[in-house]
Amino acid sequence: MRTHYCGHLNREHIGQTVTLCGWAHRRRDHGGVIFIDLRDREGMAQIVINPDAKAAFSIAESVRSEYVLKVTCVVQARPDGATNANLATGEVEMIATEIEILNASLTPPFQLDDENLTETVRLQHRYIDLRRPAMQKNMMLRYRVAKTLRDYLDTNGFIEVETPMLTRSTPEGARDYLVPSRVHAGQFFALPQSPQLFKQLLMVSGFDRYFQITKCFRDEDLRADRQPEFTQVDIETSFMTENEIMDIVEEMIRQMLKKVQNVDLPAAFPRMSFHEAMTRYGSDKPDMRVTLEITELSDVMKDVDFKVFAGAANMAGGRVAALRVPNGAAIARSEIDAYTEFVKIYGAKGLAYIKINDVTKLNEEGLQSPIVKNIHAKALQAIIDRTGAQNGDIVFFGADKTKVVNEALGALRLKVGHDKGHVDGRAWAPLWVVDFPMFEHDEENDRWAALHHPFTAPKDGHEDLLTSNPGAALSKAYDMVLNGWEVGGGSV
Known part of the structure; x- marks a missing residue:
């Protein structure tokens, strides 16, 4: 029935007679000449119907949005100044000689270029939704x-x-x-x-x-x-070893993104241990585009007067950590309150912070926060040195069980990083996370459970740890992370 798809026509087809089939995306009457943008899955073609093609013109006058048409036309170059660089077919237009209405349409429930559609409306009219160019x-x-x-x-x-x-x-x-x-x-x-x-x-x-x-x-x-x-x-x-499997999968993703999206990924994806990912980023799927990092402070907070920090630092399985945000001292109190509510989603009881006014003054004048008076100078200096804080920065803190601190500061890192533009500009940041623990401790039932799944083998040399020290045993497991999302994972 058709000779070409609408979106395939270009200057190479000038002078040819073609037959197209598709949906009337829009119709424009310019007072004597009718234009119909005909749409199929490959794109759009501009159909021109002149009055001298009387039969076709008469039919075109009755065409409305979403009519299904068969059009026979001659391809010609668009006039100077009338090309459309946003369309693959923007250098040509099709002069209609015949039009046949294959199916008339009622007025559609929404325009296909409406970007404010609710999910409910889209799903109620799924057959229309799937016609939208984006879908x-x-x-x-x-x-x-x-x-x-x-x-x-x-x-x-x-x-x-x-x-x-x-x-x-x-x-x-x-x-x-x-x-x-x-x-x-x-x-x-x-x-x-x-x-x-x-x-x-x-x-x-x-x-x-x-x-x-x-x-x-x-x-x-x-x-x-x-x-x-x-x-x-x-x-x-x-x-196959785990490294051989990872190499095959990595190349698969690299080739797929290159062929499908023309994206060049690194020749070798960086690799990071689970322990490093959790310690520095609070997540086993860190978004490496975000430049913020979490800093360990547990060892210097054991003897401070601030009981929230000291309690977590001395707790079995507790952690005190910091997240420095460059130029964050300008963050308004209302935003800090919003971030405090945000971390509560992840089990944190609050969000302590220090605004850095003058790094040379380890007191409430140089370090603006109600907690400063309860932290001795040695610990305050460690905060400055380890985080690399500068004047004008803000440092957020997490103090609780390690799992709560990691999840809360890890989520805060992403939110603040993207909110305040602390990203390195890369569109794609792939990463392998390796050396996952074999087990995690189920505190509620006081037992060890598989972190990945029961089919995972222990890392070579860790077999004896399965009985002597399950928490120290690592596994032959690996996850592929892309922009903070786990896109794949496996194990031997």
Whole structure:
């Protein structure tokens, strides 16, 4: 029916007669000449209907937004001064000779270029929402990403295997979605959280390089980065070390972003231990574009009079840490109060701070804060020296259990960093986080639980620690982080 997609026409097609099919994005009547912007998944083409094409002109007069049209036209160059650099087809226009209305349309519930649509309206009219150029671009991007990943993995000897969706429940950390069986009353299938059981079956069967772009289901409370179902690239290999696996996956991501978005990632992603990430950034997925860092102060706060700091510093598993914000002394009290409420989300009881007026004066004149009088000079000097604080800075503090301090200051680091422009300007900052602990202590039940999952092997030489000192045992686990988001993870 069509000879070309709308978005593919350019100067190379000048003089050709083409047939296009698509939706009337907008219609403009310029008093004698009608213009219709015809849209399909590849882009937009400007159709010109002149009065001398009487049949086509008559039909064009009745066309409204979202009519589905078939147009036969001749491609010609746009007049001087009429080109549109924002369109791939902006150097040409199509002179219509025939128009056929394939389907008329009621007035759409919203304009496709309306950027203020609510989620409810979009979902109520999903078939219209998916016509919007932004959504079409997203769908095409998703397809190109999946194709690029498949091509790369195929080149590297992986085979794609589709695994079952209805399976038995396996303990992997989250709740399973259950599907009742009609045949076996009272029995249930589980939807897989990942193809864990099946990919291990494939490995012991000799399929040493497997991948699948698969749906995963987890019955968890929803949040911005958690959905009831999501798609992941699932990979399993045999006879490979963790470094070999990381190299393959890193190159896969590097090539994918280059081919799909023309983004150049570093030739080698930096690597950071879990301990360093938590100590310096308060997160196991730090956004490395943010230039702020957390500073350890527990050792110098054990004997201060400020009981909040001393109590945390002397607590088993406690921590006192600081976050210096350059030029932060200008932050208004109302903003500090808002940041205080923000850290409470992460379990912090408050947010102490010191504004640095004069680093040479270790008193309430040089260091503006109600807590200064309860911290001795040696500790105040350590704060200045370790954080590198300068006149005009502000230093925020966290003092509590290590987990609370890390989560609160880690989140504050990101918020203040982006709010106040403390970022290094990179669009993309990849990172590998490695050397995860094998276990974390479940204080409520007084037991050790797997930090990643029970299928993770201990780091070479740490086998004996599994019984003698589980908290010190490290694992062969690794996460890929991009701009503060965990985009992938795995383990041997």
